Amino acid sequence: MIGPVAGTFLGIHAAYWNEAVLKLVLGFALALTGAGTFVYVYLFKMVSHLQSRLGPMEAGPHGSLQLFAEVLKFLQKEDVFPAKADRLVFGAAPFVVIMSTLLIYVVIPVGPRGVASNLDIGILYALAVSSISVIGVLMAGWASANKYSLMGGLRAAGQLIAYELPLVLAVVGVVMQAGSLNLQRIVAGQANFKLFGFQGLGLYAIPQFVGFLIFLIAAQAELTQTPFDMPIAESELVAGYMTEYTGLRFLVFFIGEFATAFALAALGAVLFLGGWWLPGMGAHWGSAAWSREVVGTAVLFAKVMLLGFVIFWVRFTLPRFREDQLQKFAWKFLIPLALANILVTGIAKVVASA
Amino acid sequence: MTATESQQRAYIAGQAAEARVNFALETEGMTLNVGPQHPATHGTLRIVVRLDGEQVVWADPIPGYMHRGYEKLCEVRDYAQVTTLINRIDWLGSFCNEVPFVLAAEELMGIEAPPRAQYIRTVLFEMGRIANLTLFLGDMAAQVGALTPVFYAFRDREYVLNLIESVTGGRFHPNFDRIGGLKDDLPKGWIDETTQVMRRIGEFCDEIDDLLIGNRIFEERCRGIGVVPRDVALEYGLSGANARASGIDWDLRRDEDSPLAWNHADWKVWTHPDGDSFARYWVRQQEVREASKIVGQLLDDLPSGPIRAKTPARIRIPRGETWMHAENPLGEMGYYVVSDGSPGGPFRCKIRTPSFSNVSIVPWLLRGVYVPDVITILASLYFILGDIDR
Amino acid sequence: MPELPESVGRTVNTPIGLVKGLKTTFMTMLRPAVTVQYPHEKETITPRARGVIALKEENCTVCMLCARQCPDWCIYIEGHKDKEPPRREGGKPRTVSKLDRFDIDYGLCMYCGICVEVCPFDALHWSPEFEYSEPNIADLLHAKQRLGQWENTVPEAPALEAGAEAPKGKKK
């Protein structure tokens, strides 16, 4: 039986403040490198090859420095405020969105001790925090005094709230199976999970397949990506609630979007694909060797890239739902399916424990 | 789900009634300007839309941002200069604009182009159609949200444009038609290059089939949206794929005995009973397939011989009037050429363009429709601004 | 009216369409890209491409036909008459028009090719050259020296397809 993993952060004994600063720096690093790799690998390279073209090739060998070129471009652009915009709200909106994203990284476990704070209600906290971005989006939509942004903002509000429910219900199945909300314990649960008697293949994705599908669909909707990108429907609303933003604020929105994608993919990997755990890692459990952390992070990163590939592959192939079809799809199809999944998991758990 | 006129009326009345109720509740509607700079309009068409929430209460398209006054210019230029002018009306399938005008002039002069020229004219006409409609197939997908088909469309369209350039010299404005035939003959090796490209266009249609036609989301977005019953289509003068999608079995290439060589190839005219956006998309996709078949067949039995009939050095069209129309990629395009026998150009040249009528149905079609559907309907009607504004 | 294929008649409500779409894009990802990296690699231009108009000054007899036929009024010509030594000695000196200025304003030109065709002395030719853009639109007015330089980029007319009549000698 694998006990709960205690001990200090990364096994380093330091005063509270230095540890907090270290966690902040590492958390920021994980978020930015995660968002950056997603942007470069998927938005620049994979999309281009999907569309039989090469993507950016000029900046750096094979376009590798394109990301920094983009960031510099945005930074040196003038930060324009529309004339009739509500300046305070307009300025604060992107930071609300990025705040809700970065808070998710607090609970993502990258190794046996690699988690900023091992909250007992880990997954509930993560999902609660991720829904704050709705406020930011509404602020952006309303404050930019532009009819198209207003429509984009209202559509986003309707959609994000509608897809919170299936996201949460999809996770309930996993929590019931792992018996705890704590993400480390969920990872540990998958490590010990015996599927038909042999211990190796203990991913929750297999028994919870329906939950996994609903989670991915709901995550796609949370990120307002096609087929759910009504808020940023570039063929109607030009860029939805982000239309009036330029310069640094647009960069913050842009990073927010891809950091959320990385965070939700990480949550999906932890919940359904066994997080930082690999079958081989189970032997001498709990020793504080550095290699355990690094290998854990690499494993989680690989699983996240796999989920990221699926998310962006769907994004650049499928057309877009109209918002009433989108709502109908959520309320009439996803939520009942998620409830049925919980029911089945409950029955299976009772039968298994009897 | 064939929507008859009554069903459409009931649907709109229901929406409008709902909208009026909201008026009663004093939720005053929002007037939105779709265009003139807007991603969904091919060029600069502005539509003033009055919204209640996300529903359109009434819409009023305002063309004229691209009005270049073609009919006035045609009156001060001579025939050779007018052919260079008119292939800028529908700039996507621009060879197809010259053909009706040159046929009209040839008919007035009583000249007949040699068979080889008619075959090559038909081949280039169909390649202009392919270049035009492949862009539509990609573009409508982009308006509905799928980003990838646009790139496939442009990739395969490049091959067709390169072929047109290797014959005529111009990718978009070939200006290759002369009264009495064509300017030049095909370069060596062009025919087998074209047959390969036509196979590639066939593959592109299959890709679109996989990507969109069977796609549940695409059907959800396009079926039953912007239904145009048959008689309303006739009343507004809808032509081409828009008419055939409403069940009108009419294609000028098959029904009129035009001097070009369409009747030497066997191909089908596809129609669809529903008359909604999906039907228009599907009919145009079949049109691209048929066009690639026509090009393949005509190039197999291309007659040999001169490329241009004997014409006097100074073209002098005798007095007379004629109406010549052809099945352009967008619909029925025709020229009413009045000549008064003077050495200059036509005395009066009425240019009937398909997009003008295709867009005039928009106020009727957009009532009680959601905003995203406005974009789908506009994309499915497939108009080009140069066509509307002339 | 040919029969509609069954799948198009009614809405397909199984998600196989989505999967087929995903398969298509995935297969395209595996195939090599088709784009040409322009500044480094260049596409082969077809010999008949109408890139720019080149002038062979010796052929030009300042007959002004091209300037008059141009729809956009973008050819400006100035010339003067001059005495030439007689072809055969003892003959009287011939008066010949000499070309002083032959400018084409490529900012106005629409590349229709009427001037090339209407020129009776075969002085204007098409060259597929296309990299002559200028930052300032006024610089697009090119004088006859520049048009002369382009003359040596004019390709031979390509051989014609089988079954075509040979052109009557005049090089288009």
Added chain:
Amino acid sequence: MAPEADAAGSTATDEQAVGESPPPSPRHREIVEVLGRELGEGLLGHHYSARDAWVRVSPASWRQAGLVCRDVLGLAYLSFVSAIDWKQAPDLGGQKRWDPEAEPTEEPADGPGRWTTGVAGGGTRFQVFARLYDVVGHVGLTLKVDAGDGPDGEGGAAPRAESWVPLFRGADWHERETWEMYGVEFEGHPGLRHLYLPGQFEGFPLRKDFPLLAREVKPWPGLVNVEGLPGEDEPEEPEGSGA
């Protein structure tokens, strides 16, 4: 290419001008006959070419002609409605070159009552014409109606014609464009307003006497001629058609 022409002279009800080409197909002759029967003396003239048919109706029965075509003859597809201005290019005496310096000739070749109009006749400067088509029988017909002399006529009343909007809703845009370009007033049209041109544009561009400003501003490069030898006389006027 012309379908079999009618064997004997056509038995059209009204007189068939000698030398007039026979109707291209029995369907065309039947159309003209039905129109003649329905409109009575409203049908003023008709003309056949190898492939097409024209009909000219009196201004009073223009809407009725459209109704007959749509309901009785099945010509339900409205191709277009437009107008022709038969005035020769005014001050240049038929010369179509807009040469600003060219002095106008003495007085225009045509005037009220002396218009040279086209096929199927017509007596006024402005003529509204429309094209209808039968998508089932694949036959088309061009209808013409005289719309008055406009500014040249006595009293200078604007040319008039009945509006076809009650018959074809699609005619709305066509008639707005014709009003905007020629100044033809369509009675019964829901709202004649500008379609292409800005609201406060005055003048009707497609009328023959409306100058094409683009050509007035810039001198024609073809005007310049080769400068003669010193001491020779002035070179003659450059000929060449309208550039």
